[in-house]
Amino acid sequence: MIRSEVLREIAPILADQLVVCNIGLPSQELHMIDDQPTNFYMLGTMGLASSIGLGLALSQDKKVISIDGDGSVLTNFGTLPTIANNVANNFILLIVDNGSYGSTGDQPTYAGGKTSLTEVAKACGCDNVVECQGEDTGKVLQEALDGDQMTIIICKCESGNVKVPVITMDPVVIRDRFMRAVGSI
Amino acid sequence: MSVSEKIVSDLVANQVSFVTTVPCKQLAGVIDEVEKSKDIYHIPANKEDEGMGLCAGAYMGGKRPAIIMQNTAIGVTINTLVTLTQYYRMPLPMLISYRGELGEPVACQVEMAVHTKALLAQLNIPTYHFHKEEDVEELDSILKYTFMCNKPVAILTDASFWQGY
Numbered sequence: 001m002i003r004s005e006v007l008r009e010i011a012p013i014l015a016d017q018l019v020v021c022n023i024g025l026p027s028q029e030l031h032m033i034d035d036q037p038t039n040f041y042m043l044g045t046m047g048l049a050s051s052i053g054l055g056l057a058l059s060q061d062k063k064v065i066s067i068d069g070d071g072s073v074l075t076n077f078g079t080l081p082t083i084a085n086n087v088a089n090n091f092i093l094l095i096v097d098n099g100s101y102g103s104t105g106d107q108p109t110y111a112g113g114k115t116s117l118t119e120v121a122k123a124c125g126c127d128n129v130v131e132c133q134g135e136d137t138g139k140v141l142q143e144a145l146d147g148d149q150m151t152i153i154i155c156k157c158e159s160g161n162v163k164v165p166v167i168t169m170d171p172v173v174i175r176d177r178f179m180r181a182v183g184s185i
Numbered sequence: 186m187s188v189s190e191k192i193v194s195d196l197v198a199n200q201v202s203f204v205t206t207v208p209c210k211q212l213a214g215v216i217d218e219v220e221k222s223k224d225i226y227h228i229p230a231n232k233e234d235e236g237m238g239l240c241a242g243a244y245m246g247g248k249r250p251a252i253i254m255q256n257t258a259i260g261v262t263i264n265t266l267v268t269l270t271q272y273y274r275m276p277l278p279m280l281i282s283y284r285g286e287l288g289e290p291v292a293c294q295v296e297m298a299v300h301t302k303a304l305l306a307q308l309n310i311p312t313y314h315f316h317k318e319e320d321v322e323e324l325d326s327i328l329k330y331t332f333m334c335n336k337p338v339a340i341l342t343d344a345s346f347w348q349g350y
């Protein structure tokens with residue numbers, strides 16, 4: 001299973017949740033599969049999906065799912081201790097770990113080598129860390145949503161990309177319609 | 186009221202309720218006040234770009250955020266300021282310790298100080314420089330201005346302002 005297949009499978013679960021989606025192909029794929037006002041697409045700033053999602057979860061009561069990648073978590077490793085020490089039980093961090101930098105041409109990441117993001121998240125003090133295979137992501141994500149506990153999901157899947165158009169929506173439009181969906185404006 | 190208490194009371198009076206910090210010796214007093222404040226959720230960040238991500242999320246969640254950091258962080262956060270805070274048009278007051286100015290004992294701090302204002306000007310970030318203690322009187326207006334225009338705004342606070350440390 002590759003990331004776009006995982007996203008396609010979990011799209012019905014994501015549809016009515018607040019989603020902060022990682023820069024590049026993940027956002028472009030989610031936008032193509034099921035564009036929703038509840039999706040915040042990152043157009044720049046690799047690595048901050050988890051930080052934006054945590055800030056959002058700590059600031060209002062609705063559930064928040066950040067969709068991140070292994071490469072992006074590696075670029076903002078400091079996020080995991082911050083998440084562990086600022087528990088927001090309405091926050092789910094879904095790391096799609098395909099062992100590669102997908103958006104830049106599938107160069108291998110260290111997460112696909114000797115580094116286990118699951119073990120790193122645990123070592124950083126995160127309490128509910130679940131590793132699953134791509135096929136099981138929907139089930140694990142639904143359980144996390146039902147569980148009312150902050151959860152870090154590491155979804156192990158294969159690298160590979162599909163052809164997908166870039167997002168041409170204006171960033172202020174993305175932000176404005178997202179905030180209306182949040183209910184903060 | 187100490188200058189640190191005055192700063193935090195202005196933040197609270199302007200409904201700033203989510204503050205991320207990366208420590209600096211010069212800012213220790215104000216960070217202590219942020220931590221003590223019952224009206225502010227204080228979330229220390231490991232790096233300033235991470236902190237700006239947290240602030241972006243908090244803003245979209247309906248809270249007014251602020252970041253407290255050192256001027257060296259301008260070098261760390263240019264991409265985040267441009268492609269997140271400015272691109273999506275979000276407000277962000279940045280209370281910045283302006284290291285490397287008069288009174289600075291550490292030579293290396295001067296290397297970033299000489300670039301600080303030029304970088305902020307290049308980024309079109311409104312910039313205020315607190316040099317004398319009474320300059321803090323402008324903070325309230327600066328905060329109102331920041332949340333009026335939805336931009337990142339820099340408040341540089343130098344060693345003379347903090348009267349040594």
Ligand SMILES: [Mg+2]
Nearest residue numbers: 069070100102
């Ligand atoms: Mg990847």
